[in-house]
Amino acid sequence: MFDPSDWPSLGIDILHSLHGTGFAAIAFGIFWYLQSRCVSVVNYVLAAGITMGIGLISELAQIPGPRDAQLKDLVVDALGIVGALGVAASFDGGVRRLISTPARLFLPVVAGTALAVACVPTLWFSYALLEQYRAFPALVTFEHAWERASISQTDQARPEIVPAPEGWPVVGDYVAHSEESGRWGIFVSVHPRQDWRGYGRLSFVAASAGESFAMDIGVKDLAKGDEYHGVRFYKSVIVGQKPKRYIVTFEEIQGVAKDRPFDFSRVEAVVFSAANPGNSQQLLLDDIRLEL
Numbered sequence: 508m509f510d511p512s513d514w515p516s517l518g519i520d521i522l523h524s525l526h527g528t529g530f531a532a533i534a535f536g537i538f539w540y541l542q543s544r545c546v547s548v549v550n551y552v553l554a555a556g557i558t559m560g561i562g563l564i565s566e567l568a569q570i571p572g573p574r575d576a577q578l579k580d581l582v583v584d585a586l587g588i589v590g591a592l593g594v595a596a597s598f599d600g601g602v603r604r605l606i607s608t609p610a611r612l613f614l615p616v617v618a619g620t621a622l623a624v625a626c627v628p629t630l631w632f633s634y635a636l637l638e639q640y641r642a643f644p645a646l647v648t649f650e651h652a653w654e655r656a657s658i659s660q661t662d663q664a665r666p667e668i669v670p671a672p673e674g675w676p677v678v679g680d681y682v683a684h685s686e687e688s689g690r691w692g693i694f695v696s697v698h699p700r701q702d703w704r705g706y707g708r709l710s711f712v713a714a715s716a717g718e719s720f721a722m723d724i725g726v727k728d729l730a731k732g733d734e735y736h737g738v739r740f741y742k743s744v745i746v747g748q749k750p751k752r753y754i755v756t757f758e759e760i761q762g763v764a765k766d767r768p769f770d771f772s773r774v775e776a777v778v779f780s781a782a783n784p785g786n787s788q789q790l791l792l793d794d795i796r797l798e799l
């Protein structure tokens with residue numbers, strides 16, 4: 508059976524992003540079929556209606572699920588459908604004869620833009636997945652735009668990317684700056700390339716932009732189905748004003764699981780969070796990578 512639960516996070520993002528691209532293709536396919544039976548401008552409306560209906564049914568079939576996500580999917584579906592049919596109509600003499608000259612100029616621009624917007628996420632996540640593999644064993648350095656895709660898959664606010672402070676001990680121009688209330692707020696959540704086998708340590712550079720505070724580092728492997736729950740490792744470190752490289756060894760992570768070994772071939776997330784209730788805490792974070 509088709510089971511994307513094994514996929515890397517970015518792979519799942521690509522799958523989700525196929526909404527716009529996929530519905531554009533479906534709409535165009537249906538239009539093509541209708542046109543082959545009987546040429547008519549009504550076919551655009553029919554194809555759009557049928558495809559949107561498919562989108563609606565597929566969303567209803569997914570209940571229970573997050574409602575706003577479904578609405579967003581439908582909007583992206585509509586963009587793909589309008590984009591694909593609009594581009595087709597732009598080249599259709601039958602349509603061009605029916606509409607005014609400004610509309611003739613306007614249509615390809617609007618339709619092309621809708622189609623591009625619907626398809627851009629697929630291209631973006633595909634590019635990010637490729638770069639994530641190329642950058643490995645560096646996980647996130649906050650130097651590259653694609654890394655946004657690795658750290659954006661959380662409902663939490665994303666960290667601000669700021670110029671590295673003077674004397675920062677890592678090569679590169681930028682670091683992440685996050686502020687949390689200290690009530691277990693998440694500073695940064697990274698969805699890395701999943702296969703960590705062959706390495707021995709997770710390492711990163713961190714400093715506080717204010718008072719010293721305790722930070723939790725969480726590493727989680729991937730839950731699969733019911734029989735196989737994600738194992739979570741947590742470790743607390745004190746982050747001071749002086750930037751320092753912190754190390755978490757795979758032995759430490761390995762020791763956390765009682766019922767089964769931590770699965771280093773399927774690491775789902777690395778989470779940096781504020782450990783204790785308290786005042787606002789500010790983290791500077793950089794160069795999250797694996798070492799031998």
Ligand SMILES: [Ca+2]
Nearest residue numbers: 648679681793
């Ligand atoms: Ca950096």
